[in-house]
Amino acid sequence: MKQGPPHRRSVLKGALGSILGLEGALAHSAAVASPRKIPFGAAVRGDALAADASYRAALAERCRLLVPEGSLKWPVLRPNRETFDFGDADTIAAFARSNGLGLRGHTLAWYGGMPAWAEAITSPVEAEWVLTSHIEAVVSRYRGFIGSWDVVNEPMPENPVSPRDLRSFVWTKTLGAEYIPIAFKAAHAADPAAQLVLNEYDIEFVGPRFAMRRAGILAIARSLVDRGIPIHAIGLQAHLFADREIDRDGLQAFLREIKALKLDVLVTELDVIDVGLPTDAATRDAMIARKAADFLHAVDEVTPPSAVLTWGITDRYTWVPMYFTRPDGTANRPLPLDSDLRPKPLMTVIERFTGSAS
Numbered sequence: 620m621k622q623g624p625p626h627r628r629s630v631l632k633g634a635l636g637s638i639l640g641l642e643g644a645l646a647h648s649a650a651v652a653s654p655r656k657i658p659f660g661a662a663v664r665g666d667a668l669a670a671d672a673s674y675r676a677a678l679a680e681r682c683r684l685l686v687p688e689g690s691l692k693w694p695v696l697r698p699n700r701e702t703f704d705f706g707d708a709d710t711i712a713a714f715a716r717s718n719g720l721g722l723r724g725h726t727l728a729w730y731g732g733m734p735a736w737a738e739a740i741t742s743p744v745e746a747e748w749v750l751t752s753h754i755e756a757v758v759s760r761y762r763g764f765i766g767s768w769d770v771v772n773e774p775m776p777e778n779p780v781s782p783r784d785l786r787s788f789v790w791t792k793t794l795g796a797e798y799i800p801i802a803f804k805a806a807h808a809a810d811p812a813a814q815l816v817l818n819e820y821d822i823e824f825v826g827p828r829f830a831m832r833r834a835g836i837l838a839i840a841r842s843l844v845d846r847g848i849p850i851h852a853i854g855l856q857a858h859l860f861a862d863r864e865i866d867r868d869g870l871q872a873f874l875r876e877i878k879a880l881k882l883d884v885l886v887t888e889l890d891v892i893d894v895g896l897p898t899d900a901a902t903r904d905a906m907i908a909r910k911a912a913d914f915l916h917a918v919d920e921v922t923p924p925s926a927v928l929t930w931g932i933t934d935r936y937t938w939v940p941m942y943f944t945r946p947d948g949t950a951n952r953p954l955p956l957d958s959d960l961r962p963k964p965l966m967t968v969i970e971r972f973t974g975s976a977s
């Protein structure tokens with residue numbers, strides 16, 4: 620290879636290492652990719668689904684299940700106390716049903732974007748009624764079709780100082796930690812057959828903050844199981860940062876504890892946030908695929924996830940640039956298909972890992 624300036628040499632060397640590493644990842648995926656089938660799916664946007672035929676085709680071709688990115692969240696469903704607006708969610712459910720796809724529910728209790736009328740609740744009695752009646756109405760509407768729900772999403776604060784810390788929002792302010800068992804019991808009552816999931820991010824990496832977040836999720840899960848509250852799985856959101864090291868040992872110790880509680884594990888929102896990666900698309904894509912492969916295999920060495928979902932199927936529709944823009948101004952490349960719906964190495968890694976090659 621023609622020698623360039625030192626910086627360029629190190630980047631190219633790094634890239635070559637990444638591509639070779641990718642080959643290793645793909646080979647590993649191939650080795651692991653026995654004839655098993657792990658359902659693969661993606662988050663879906665109702666507006667894009669209605670407007671974009673190529674997006675619909677890509678979802679139908681590549682996925683076995685979907686999850687609404689926003690259509691089952693409080694801001695969309697509950698614009699005011701009296702209203703349930705299922706329009707978007709019903710459209711997505713109809714698309715999934717007509718294409719023979721499964722559907723996950725996301726999410727019944729989450730601090731993100733609570734409507735003002737709900738956030739303003741101060742009475743514990745009213746809070747419990749509003750929360751449980753919401754869950755009953757939403758879960759029962761899709762009973763028998765949505766087979767898995769993110770009942771409680773992101774209960775941990777950004778930087779917990781104790782495993783007992785919880786993120787402050789209307790349900791913790793009114794009901795305290797009890798909002799979590801209340802939510803899980805209400806979801807189970809509404810659909811006893813549904814898989815009920817506790818879902819969290821930033822529990823995958825090396826560092827004391829991530830270790831504390833893992834400890835917090837484990838403490839919640841253990842408390843629910845010890846009290847006989849119905850919970851069936853932990854969701855690893857897996858928003859992987861390319862510049863963070865996967866904590867293989869810490870993550871695997873966490874997963875062994877989760878399995879000891881007889882809970883399943885899902886990968887619920889996989890994407891790779893590529894802010895610090897090189898500009899070159901092929902180099903970046905190889906490094907993104909490698910990061911995802913490292914994560915998936917670290918999980919798989921303890922337990923195969925019962926599903927793997929990415930938070931979107933194509934770079935054309937991703938949340939990542941809302942919060943994580945690249946310093947070089949180029950578009951993020953976090954998802955399995957590029958913005959022209961062409962598969963990237965990340966798609967190959969996922970297909971080999973899940974056995975879902977289309």
Ligand code: XIL
Nearest residue numbers: 688689731772773820856888937938
């Ligand atoms: C994000 C959506 O992708 C955005 O479009 C929306 O503006 C904010 O929420 N973890 C979650 C998801 O559980 O619900 C979040 O989805 C991304 C982080």
